[in-house]
Amino acid sequence: MLLKNFADMPPRKRIGLIAILLGIIAIFAGDPTSKARTTIDAKEIALLSDSDIMEVHTDELADWIIKGKFDYRLIDLRNKGEFDKYNIPSSECLLVNQLLTSDLARNEKILLYGDSERTSSQAWFLLKAAKYKSVSILKNGIEGWKKQVLFPKCTCDVNPTTGQKHNHAKLAEVSNFFGGGMQSGSVKPTGTKMAMPTLVAPAKITLKKSRGKKKREGC
């Protein structure tokens, strides 16, 4: 009966009725902008997590920063206290539970790092599940940065080759840029942690932080 009445209505009334129905459903549908509710493509995530494309090496990141390449958002997942003590230049502090409510856009390149790869992996999964397109993890996190960029060890022989000398000079240059310094390979680990450079030191790094000219949009 209802369907027959509906079918007998003039098209404009039918469209109006459908629109009202969709409007009523919309009231109870919830916030469409919420990133909390999502569907996960488990197969896609499994394939991605199995590949290397989700990892960025520390020397690669150092190179990007030195060259002024900032087409990505570098996210420090540690707490504010640790972030303030030391953070990788150009990074932003965001905890895992703040990621989905932050201003990170789904089409941005996002690079995550934390104290451990566990935190970074959790954040990576969360963002990928929320359909963020390009999310990567800094390999070995802040510890990797410390060991490979800030305080790299010299692995030269007693009589270093030209290649080793060149490599040593490059490592020294990069670590100096970030306020660190080369460690001698002969030094045995003492068990005490090396002090991270204070934030005053990286302040001398003049980063040409530019994400490119913002495109004008709209009419």
Next chain:
Amino acid sequence: MNLPLFKFGYFNDEVSLIVAFIIGIAFGFVLERGGFGSGRQLAAQFYFTDMRVFKVMFTAITFAMIGVFYLSWMGFLDLSLVYISDTYILPQAVGGLILGVGFVVGGYCPGTSGVAIATGKIDAMFYGVGGFFGIFIFGEMFPWIEDFFNSTHMGRITLPEYFGIDYGIVLFLVILMAIAGFTGADWGEKIMAKKKLAKAKES
């Protein structure tokens, strides 16, 4: 699928121009077929004699809003990546007033004048030339009105954010508003038609 396609890098700048060209042609075609290429038809909105343009426009807005809501709700569209221009409430209100006056006097808005020019309407060509002249005057005057132009900035704000209510409620209210508008437009057209008939009988 991730929408907007361009923002998610499905095609580059060059391809986006081709896509824009195709969408532009489709948009122009639909506008012309909807009666937006006639200055008389457009100006008739303001005299309640023929509300076709109003009905087409409001239907398009409501349909687009329903589509955006549900595409976003289903996870196909990221609304935060859809461009929304910043709100400057006072200069935009003044600009809207000027546009409205120009609309009634000239019979076109900037977009519809383009459609009418394409169909060879001479009045639209004059309107277009006037528009470019107005842009030139605005550009020359800009240093004097820059402060006003940038005043009352509210940022990227939407109705649900401004009123602090759910997007779904705003959608429902806009649908009701559209239906009320269409009913009111029908009513206005009938009254004006009666008046016209009475006038014709008198003369």
